[in-house]
Amino acid sequence: MKILFSKNSLITTLAVILILFLWEFASRSLGSSQLLPGSADTIKTFFRLISKEEFLPSLGSTVIRGLTGFGFALIISLLVGIPSGLSPSINAFFSPFLIIIRSTPVISIILLALIWFKVEQVPVFIGFLTMFPILTTNLIEGMRSVDKGLISMARVYRIKKIRIISDIYLPGTSPFLFSALLTASGFGWRAIIIGEVLSQPRFGIGSMMQQAQSYLMVAELISWTLVAVIVGFLFEQILRISQKRIISWE
Amino acid sequence: MINLNKISYQYSDQDVLTNLSLSLQSNRINCFLGPSGCGKTTILNLLAGIIQPDAGTITGLENQAISYIFQDTRILPWKTVYQNVVFPMTGKINKSEIASNAERFLKHVRLWDKKDVYPNHLSGGMKQRVSIARAFTYPSSVILMDEAFQSLDIVLKKHLLHDFAKSWMDANRTVICVTHDLDEALLLGQNIILLPSAPINEASNIKIDQNPGMFREGIEEYKEQIIALMHQ
Numbered sequence: 001m002k003i004l005f006s007k008n009s010l011i012t013t014l015a016v017i018l019i020l021f022l023w024e025f026a027s028r029s030l031g032s033s034q035l036l037p038g039s040a041d042t043i044k045t046f047f048r049l050i051s052k053e054e055f056l057p058s059l060g061s062t063v064i065r066g067l068t069g070f071g072f073a074l075i076i077s078l079l080v081g082i083p084s085g086l087s088p089s090i091n092a093f094f095s096p097f098l099i100i101i102r103s104t105p106v107i108s109i110i111l112l113a114l115i116w117f118k119v120e121q122v123p124v125f126i127g128f129l130t131m132f133p134i135l136t137t138n139l140i141e142g143m144r145s146v147d148k149g150l151i152s153m154a155r156v157y158r159i160k161k162i163r164i165i166s167d168i169y170l171p172g173t174s175p176f177l178f179s180a181l182l183t184a185s186g187f188g189w190r191a192i193i194i195g196e197v198l199s200q201p202r203f204g205i206g207s208m209m210q211q212a213q214s215y216l217m218v219a220e221l222i223s224w225t226l227v228a229v230i231v232g233f234l235f236e237q238i239l240r241i242s243q244k245r246i247i248s249w250e
Numbered sequence: 251m252i253n254l255n256k257i258s259y260q261y262s263d264q265d266v267l268t269n270l271s272l273s274l275q276s277n278r279i280n281c282f283l284g285p286s287g288c289g290k291t292t293i294l295n296l297l298a299g300i301i302q303p304d305a306g307t308i309t310g311l312e313n314q315a316i317s318y319i320f321q322d323t324r325i326l327p328w329k330t331v332y333q334n335v336v337f338p339m340t341g342k343i344n345k346s347e348i349a350s351n352a353e354r355f356l357k358h359v360r361l362w363d364k365k366d367v368y369p370n371h372l373s374g375g376m377k378q379r380v381s382i383a384r385a386f387t388y389p390s391s392v393i394l395m396d397e398a399f400q401s402l403d404i405v406l407k408k409h410l411l412h413d414f415a416k417s418w419m420d421a422n423r424t425v426i427c428v429t430h431d432l433d434e435a436l437l438l439g440q441n442i443i444l445l446p447s448a449p450i451n452e453a454s455n456i457k458i459d460q461n462p463g464m465f466r467e468g469i470e471e472y473k474e475q476i477i478a479l480m481h482q
Contacts, residue, residue, distance in 0.1 A: 153324040156298050156316055157338035157388060167337065171328040249328045249368040 037219040045219035046226055054203065061203040062123075063231060066192050069127025070185065076128075077135035082165065084136070085143020085173070094136075102133045106191060110198050123195030123204065130191035131184035135177070142176030143169055175250075178243040182236060189232040205231070251276055252297070252392070252424070257306035259292055265449035266292050269306070272453050274426055275441045276310075279418065279462055282428040282453075283435040283476070284445030290428035294318075294394045297426060311392065317385035319395040319427075323377045325369050331380050332356070332365040338388045348387075355383040358417045375406040379413060386417045395427035399434060408464070411437050415462040432476060436469050438462045444479055454479055 020039050027038040037045070049055060084091040109129055113122045146169055154164045196206025205228050212220040252274040259267040266289040274280040282290050295301045297311060298318055317338075325334045335352045356362045359379035369377055378398055385393050398414075399407045411434065418425060429435050435442050440462070443455045456475055460466045 147324075149320065149322060149324045150326060152300050153318065153320065154338075156300065156318045156394075158315070159338060160341075163340075167329075168326065171326070174328075247328075249370065 042219050042222050046223040049223045057203040058208050062205040065123045069124045072128045073131035081136045081139030085140045098133050119199040119201045122199035123192045126195040127188045127192040131188040134184040135180050138176050138180030142173030146172035252310035255307045257303045268449045268451045276424050278440040279425040280441045281435045281439030282443050288447050315390040317388045317390040317393045319381050319385045319398045321397045323381045330366050335384045335387050351387045355386045359383045359413045392424045
């Protein structure tokens with residue numbers, strides 16, 4: 001296992017070197033640091049950027065928006081998904097809502113949200129609407145996949161419904177829920193940044209990207225993108241660690 | 251005494267039980283013996299209340315707590331051995347009683363040293379022993395057991411039958427088990443009920459007034475009697 005791990009790490013490192021090489025190659029071929037700056041220039045810009053006054057408020061605002069959207073999506077998907085997983089009638093009631101949310105183009109939601117909400121709230125709302133159907137659909141699927149034998153065992157032993165949910169359905173669903181959280185967070189961070197680009201709150205990674213783009217500061221735009229990638233990556237790692245801790249029986 | 255009175259049950263338009271009446275003895279091991287697919291598990295599921303009869307009544311089980319040892323163990327993968335054993339009782343009786351019962355029966359099934367292990371680190375036989383410990387730890391008056399030793403090899407089966415017999419002698423509850431294995435019925439059963447192929451409408455029985463275990467007397471004669479009854 002250890003050998004496999006180090007072999008895979010080596011392959012990953014080689015892939016990163018290849019990306020940097022391609023980037024450098026493309027930048028030199030274009031011959032314009034305005035259009036595509038080299039990796040060295042971008043890294044310098046990145047470090048200058050993180051020492052700027054607006055860096056922390058921008059990063060913090062996006063993280064707070066992300067966590068708020070994520071929190072809302074998780075809570076409401078539990079409130080909708082658990083009853084829907086238990087009862088086909090409740091599922092039939094909620095399914096048109098989920099279908100509408102899932103199939104509406106994100107841009108329509110953004111345009112409507114820009115009319116309905118304050119600029120600060122738009123990215124949170126978009127993040128929520130992106131993550132909510134993914135979480136709920138997987139939660140319902142997970143609830144349905146729980147071994148019915150365990151439920152009939154619990155009934156014979158006269159276990160209360162609330163404990164059947166907390167001790168059988170939820171742990172049985174948690175592998176589904178975690179894989180949904182990982183997928184949803186990937187889409188969620190991107191949706192929140194798109195929301196920030198379009199709604200332009202005072203601080204936010206997306207707002208900073210929009211400003212950099214307006215002034216054609218490509219190095220800065222790529223640096224903010226790098227910040228967004230790091231935020232998404234760290235959040236994913238936190239989710240993976242929680243997954244290992246919570247699903248410790250596997 | 252538990253009585254099945256004129257029970258009928260159909261499954262997918264097939265008669266499984268038709269007008270079946272029989273009595274089961276309290277505080278004894280009642281063992282249904284019959285071929286695979288004859289409807290033995292149906293009888294257990296009716297007794298457990300998992301399914302309801304199409305006609306007829308079951309008396310003697312009203313408001314009784316029931317334990318069930320399933321063929322496929324049905325233990326929770328996300329709970330440790332100990333947590334699985336105490337799971338049905340949490341919040342029902344006081345903690346010290348739960349702990350002492352769980353320890354007693356986990357020791358009977360030789361799993362006390364594995365109490366903090368998750369089921370995916372256990373063998374099939376060990377999982378079945380968890381299920382046995384759970385059934386006995388739960389303060390039920392009736393224990394139902396469905397072909398619990400079926401998928402195990404002969405040595406493991408004997409060990410498990412021994413663990414089961416030891417646990418039963420400690421708690422002395424009404425046990426209703428089903429099996430298609432004559433030797434298993436002869437080792438455990440005190441009231442062996444012979445079931446024909448479905449649809450079942452009557453059943454004969456043989457009583458063995460001895461404790462369960464390996465050292466019962468006159469087993470060969472009982473065996474011959476049962477074989478003779480089966481061929482009638």
